[in-house]
Amino acid sequence: MNKKQQKNLIRILLATAMTVALILIGHFLPVPKMVMNFLFLAPYFIVGFDVLKKAAIGIVHGQIFDENFLMTVATVGAIILGENAESVAVMLFYQVGELFQSVAVGKSRKNIAALMDIRPDTATVEKDGALETVDPDEVPVGSIIVVKPGEKIPLDGVIVEGNASLNTAALTGESMPREVSAGDDVISGCVNITGMLRIRTTKEFEESTVSKILELVENSSMKKARTEQFITRFARYYTPIVCLCALALAVVPPIILAILGHDPMIKAWVIRALTFLVISCPCALVISIPLSFFGGIGGAGSKGILIKGSTYLEVLAKAGTMVFDKTGTLTRGVFEVTEEAPAPGFGSGELLYYAAHAEQYSNHPISRSIREAYGKEPARENVSDVEEVGGHGVRAVVDGKAVLVGNRKLMAEDGIDCIAPEAPGTEIHVAVDHVYAGYLLVADRVKEEAKDAILRLRAQGVARTVILTGDNAKTAEVAAKETGVDEVKSNLLPEDKVREVERLLDEKPANTSLAFVGDGVNDAPVLSRADIGIAMGALGSDAAIEVADIVLMDDDPRKIALAMKIARKTLAIAKENIVFALGVKILFLALGALGLIGMWWAIFADVGVMILAVLNAMRTVFASPSDSGS
Amino acid sequence: MKKTYGIEVDCAACAQKMEDAANKVNGVAQATVSFMTQKIKVEFAEGADPAAVMPDVVKACKRVESDCEIVLE
Numbered sequence: 249m250n251k252k253q254q255k256n257l258i259r260i261l262l263a264t265a266m267t268v269a270l271i272l273i274g275h276f277l278p279v280p281k282m283v284m285n286f287l288f289l290a291p292y293f294i295v296g297f298d299v300l301k302k303a304a305i306g307i308v309h310g311q312i313f314d315e316n317f318l319m320t321v322a323t324v325g326a327i328i329l330g331e332n333a334e335s336v337a338v339m340l341f342y343q344v345g346e347l348f349q350s351v352a353v354g355k356s357r358k359n360i361a362a363l364m365d366i367r368p369d370t371a372t373v374e375k376d377g378a379l380e381t382v383d384p385d386e387v388p389v390g391s392i393i394v395v396k397p398g399e400k401i402p403l404d405g406v407i408v409e410g411n412a413s414l415n416t417a418a419l420t421g422e423s424m425p426r427e428v429s430a431g432d433d434v435i436s437g438c439v440n441i442t443g444m445l446r447i448r449t450t451k452e453f454e455e456s457t458v459s460k461i462l463e464l465v466e467n468s469s470m471k472k473a474r475t476e477q478f479i480t481r482f483a484r485y486y487t488p489i490v491c492l493c494a495l496a497l498a499v500v501p502p503i504i505l506a507i508l509g510h511d512p513m514i515k516a517w518v519i520r521a522l523t524f525l526v527i528s529c530p531c532a533l534v535i536s537i538p539l540s541f542f543g544g545i546g547g548a549g550s551k552g553i554l555i556k557g558s559t560y561l562e563v564l565a566k567a568g569t570m571v572f573d574k575t576g577t578l579t580r581g582v583f584e585v586t587e588e589a590p591a592p593g594f595g596s597g598e599l600l601y602y603a604a605h606a607e608q609y610s611n612h613p614i615s616r617s618i619r620e621a622y623g624k625e626p627a628r629e630n631v632s633d634v635e636e637v638g639g640h641g642v643r644a645v646v647d648g649k650a651v652l653v654g655n656r657k658l659m660a661e662d663g664i665d666c667i668a669p670e671a672p673g674t675e676i677h678v679a680v681d682h683v684y685a686g687y688l689l690v691a692d693r694v695k696e697e698a699k700d701a702i703l704r705l706r707a708q709g710v711a712r713t714v715i716l717t718g719d720n721a722k723t724a725e726v727a728a729k730e731t732g733v734d735e736v737k738s739n740l741l742p743e744d745k746v747r748e749v750e751r752l753l754d755e756k757p758a759n760t761s762l763a764f765v766g767d768g769v770n771d772a773p774v775l776s777r778a779d780i781g782i783a784m785g786a787l788g789s790d791a792a793i794e795v796a797d798i799v800l801m802d803d804d805p806r807k808i809a810l811a812m813k814i815a816r817k818t819l820a821i822a823k824e825n826i827v828f829a830l831g832v833k834i835l836f837l838a839l840g841a842l843g844l845i846g847m848w849w850a851i852f853a854d855v856g857v858m859i860l861a862v863l864n865a866m867r868t869v870f871a872s873p874s875d876s877g878s
Numbered sequence: 879m880k881k882t883y884g885i886e887v888d889c890a891a892c893a894q895k896m897e898d899a900a901n902k903v904n905g906v907a908q909a910t911v912s913f914m915t916q917k918i919k920v921e922f923a924e925g926a927d928p929a930a931v932m933p934d935v936v937k938a939c940k941r942v943e944s945d946c947e948i949v950l951e
Contacts (some may be wrong), residue, residue: 298945301944302944302945305944306944309942311943315889346888349889350888357914357915357916480894483894535889538913538914540915543915869882
């Protein structure tokens with residue numbers, strides 16, 4: 249509780265004690281009612297003076313018809329009618345409700361904010377051999393910072409010394425630690441678990457990953473969902489309407505009764521009107537809807553799913569068409585040797601041996617993938633006369649044999665015939681002493697989670713899945729088959745992708761949305777053209793963070809289904825709260841207007857609904873179990 | 879030019895009122911209040927000086943919501 253809340257609590261307790269004492273006095277001692285009513289004004293002012301003051305200021309500034317106004321009219325009305333004890337009670341309950349709301353909302357806010365607590369407080373800079381602790385803001389690019397076990401990495405940089413396991417959970421929701429050592433890039437916001445690291449910073453704090461993410465999260469609650477906007481607009485019209493209804497309730501029935509020659513029962517109808525006013529406070533709605541959305545966004549954030557605004561939750565929840573970029577999204581975007589096909593006379597492993605040795609000086613991704621598949625460090629002394637044949641491959645002498653490693657054109661130059669592989673991928677043919685030795689296939693692998701990801705999306709109601717890729721048809725179709733995606737369009741240039749997305753937008757059923765999922769590289773136009781753009785594997789990619797509406801911090805495509813689930817649950821909870829709060833209000837308004845319930849019930853209904861709605865809203869934070877999938 | 883300031887406000891409806899009020903201040907191109915993060919983000923109009931505009935924003939907000947606070951630095 250903060251100071252203001254503590255002060256309010258003391259006021260409430262004091263006023264409660266006085267009220268109880270006065271009720272007891274009135275019960276046991278023959279004090280005249282006039283005197284009692286006068287005495288009740290003391291706790292009334294203690295507990296309600298700020299409400300009265302705010303109502304007065306509101307009227308002066310033309311801001312009538314808010315909660316304070318409602319409460320003031322209701323309680324002052326009760327006092328005029330001589331129902332001072334009731335008036336104090338109503339004010340007391342109102343303040344208890346306000347206090348609860350303020351404490352509960354403050355707490356929820358902090359809980360949700362803590363989910364995204366990645367801001368580093370300090371950085372330890374090494375200067376002339378001495379360590380100095382400074383604000384991360386003040387560290388220039390190229391400084392050497394030291395991060396001890398247990399500390400957050402404050403700025404993006406490259407490790408110059410040390411090994412460590414990093415906990416990236418706050419950024420990615422991934423609980424598996426990441427091993428890093430000298431030469432690796434590290435991202436701010438990760439927590440160093442094990443070893444001491446010396447890092448050379450490559451970005452200023454403002455430009456570091458942690459700042460970008462924080463900015464995104466802080467701005468997320470500013471792009472308000474339609475449901476959320478509806479509630480704030482609703483409150484603006486609701487209160488004046490209710491006030492007019494209350495006025496009508498106080499005036500119209502007595503007049504009709506008088507005309508019909510009955511007793512007008514003015515006092516009874518005025519009390520009903522005041523009860524009506526007490527019930528009508530819209531706080532349950534106004535507080536719980538934004539809280540629901542904030543909770544959903546916070547909960548998603550803790551799973552490594554950054555959502556740029558509550559409006560995107562609404563769009564995502566009705567995604568019916570999901571379009572994927574292939575490389576880096578459904579596939580790993582890393583080349584691997586997928587097949588080793590030795591020609592007759594050559595053993596398995598021999599191809600890799602020759603290829604890895606011949607290619608050992610090359611830095612091409614395909615060469616690297618071959619060396620990785622070989623698994624050992626190729627021996628330098630066995631290799632000589634390495635000659636790179638630009639764009640085609642390598643000639644070298646390995647163990648005294650003339651080795652050719654490269655594509656078909658390279659083989660053709662030496663008049664060597666090749667076998668054509670059936671599987672998709674890049675072909676690397678090998679010849680040893682002018683004899684064809686076989687081929688290696690190097691391809692990008694489909695992510696293990698991709699198939700499961702598509703299944704889960706179907707379960708969430710995504711009816712149509714499409715791959716759009718610049719790759720060749722064979723590779724694209726195999727990827728579609730392996731992942732279970734319905735349609736595939738290959739050999740597309742970036743502008744073709746935009747055209748395809750526009751066509752799909754035209755074809756999608758009404759009331760559904762189209763999401764595009766890409767890895768943020770070259771996808772900007774499509775990401776912005778789709779109803780909702782989802783960027784994957786965004787850790788460290790500024791472009792993706794800027795252009796997408798939803799950013800998945802790690803590479804796991806299953807998170808898309810999880811994000812949809814969270815979006816649905818959040819919307820469901822928001823709707824529950826609207827229906828529940830409005831339903832109870834309308835019921836009690838009717839009961840109040842008919843005179844079936846008094847002010848006590850009215851205030852219970854108001855505070856109770858609010859408490860339940862706030863508790864319900866908090867469920868959004870726990871929208872799903874902690875693992876990334878289920 | 880955009881700047882974000884911390885605020886203290888008790889209820890979501892009051893935050894909305896502050897937003898509406900801030901948006902009417904001269905020199906403010908767009909203001910957005912987030913009740914949940916307790917922040918106001920102000921985009922200033924071309925050539926407007928934040929130091930000159932913000933006191934007016936505070937005043938406008940105080941008019942509609944007497945016990946709100948905006949932390950200027």
